[in-house]
Amino acid sequence: MRWWHGLAATSLLLAGAAQAQTTPDAGAAGTFAFVDVDVLPMDRDVRLSSQTVVVRDGRIAAIGPRDDIDVPDDATRIDGAGRVLMPGLAEFHGHVPGGDDPVYVQDTLDLYLANGVTLVRNMSGDVSHPELRARIEHGEVNGPTMVVASPWLRSRDADEAVREVRAHHAAGFDLVKIGSIPADAYPRMAETAHAVGIPFAGHIPEGVPLDVALDAKQASIDHFDRYVEFLVPPGTETGDRDAGWFGSGWVQWADRGRIDEAVARTRAAGTWNVPTLTLVEHMASPETPEAMLQWPEMRYMPASERERWRRAKHEYAARDTFQPDAAQALVTLRRELLKALHDGGAPIVLGSDAPQFFNVPGFSIHREMAMMQAAGLTPYEVLVTGTRNAAQALGTPDAFGTVEVGRRADLVLLAGDPREDLSHAQAPLGVMARGHWWPRDALAARLAEIAERHAE
CATH class of the missing domain: 2.30.40.10 (Urease, subunit C, domain 1)
Known part of the structure; x- marks a missing residue:
């Protein structure tokens, strides 16, 4: 179109x-x-x-x-x-809508372009996306180059996970988006993905420790998933308290003395991290959702999406594991983790998770970069994560990014x-x-x- x-x-x-x-x-x-x-x-x-x-x-x-x-x-x-x-710039954890609303699809692509985003690794795909990727490449549709992940992997057991990985590979997806699969299905899923030659990336399923995902050579870990849990020393008495949203329920037990080990393991595995600082910091911010909806870029989002974000922020604020002190502690720890991973040589690539939680496509990349600088990276180091690092993360260092x-x-x-x-x-x-x-x-x-x- x-x-x-x-x-x-x-x-x-x-x-x-x-x-x-x-x-x-x-x-x-x-x-x-x-x-x-x-x-x-x-x-x-x-x-x-x-x-x-x-x-x-x-x-x-x-x-x-x-x-x-x-x-x-x-x-x-x-x-x-x-x-x-x-x-x-690359948005390495972005989203493009499915094909049931072509106007919204085109709007999203153009919002990325207008902000200098020329590549989107679309996480949580739709059956329409391989065709959309081809139409963009052929110049039939305006938009950034798309790397298309499969639909969110929601397998009920290992056999189903194996079938879905093979089906997503056959359908032409570039990677498998890891979602909510049983922990005991993860090893066979990973084995199958490696066998057919399709990367797997995104979340680490509940019950799968960080070191297991790193040993399995997960291509990327997005949102620093499971890092907080890794930082909690084994044997820590957490009672019945749930780890919560990206570890917010356990953040008080995180031992910063374990960060060096997390960095070393990540670097050795060669697994990329896509921090998506905005995802947590927008939810943890003391700014009301009503005030956030007055940000200039909100004018480009449908009213239904804005309302969904408003409700979500109020709902998260009501959770026991996401109260103000825990939320701010999580923000601080994630910034420290980003700085440590970067300085320790563990690979980082830019991504903001748009359009999620007040992240307007394209605009949120610039908010993400500002947060990365606030975490201690220089502007040049931040820009590297969104340019040449993206090409390296895709295994195509000579294709783009410089x-x-x-x-x-x-x-x-x-x-x-x-x-x-x-x-x-x-x-x-x-x-x-x-x-x-x-x-x-x-x-x-x-x-x-x-x-x-x-x-x-």
Whole structure:
């Protein structure tokens, strides 16, 4: 489905005519040249001044000093003077709706794009997603590149888990999303996934310890699942108290002296962590849900989703295991854990779990990055988790995530250097995904259309 139709198309055409530089229609592909632009290659911490970057057929074809690179005659020139070009960001724990509401699906994809997200690892998939992934890749649908997880694995026993893993692999999903399966089904599920060659990632099922998941080579652990339980020393008397939401019920017994062991085990396993700090911090925040729903980006979400988030925050606040002191202790511990894992060489990749709990697709990535910086990572280190680390986590380090010749042209054009201030990564001046270019005017018009549809 193309979104530059009706009134939106008129707005885009008028905006395009008013621009001083020549820009293509939104989502157009072809040959482009970013001229006189500063480049953050993200393979190292450096800013290359006054570069020309040529993109052809969806790939970066040439990079070099402005005067050393010839701009092809057929290229669309994009003025980069005073601007910064860097790789697009990855949302490594995002969600895209199923195919029963194509308008909402397209809205979600466009919200990601408008915020510089050029790849979404869609966790908890739908049967429609492999086809959607292909249509995006073929340019039939506008959106970030999709990595599609299977539907949430809810097997009742090991035999069913084996059948479902094989079925998801045959259906073309990129990975199995681990959900709620019996603990005794986990080993055979993992064995089968390794045998057929499909990664498994997401949650760690209840009753499966962190070290068991690490030994099984789970591809990623999302939300720091089971880390709090690991930090509680064996033999600790917890009574009948449930571990609660991501360990919030046991956080008072967590022993920070065990963090080094958790880091060492994670690094040795090669398992990636997707922290999704926003998921917990939004729920733990003393800010009322009514106040949070006044955030500017909330205008882009359906009223039904906003109401669901409002109720959820009130319901979590009423839980015995998620009272204010425990909630804030969990936030503090998770930030310390992120810093320790990162500094200890355990791999981290950026993800916010949008759209969940006040996380609006695309916008929540920038809130997540700010929280990661507050946890002690530098802006550059945060940006690495959302660019080259994403490519490495997928086992394709040479495919994207850096600005280098031959890489897929997933790029964002910014007004300032986000290594100096992460807020410069917000509201990009233009976004390129797989060589398709969306100038800011097109993105802004699309955001306005989405907001108007959800206005009350």
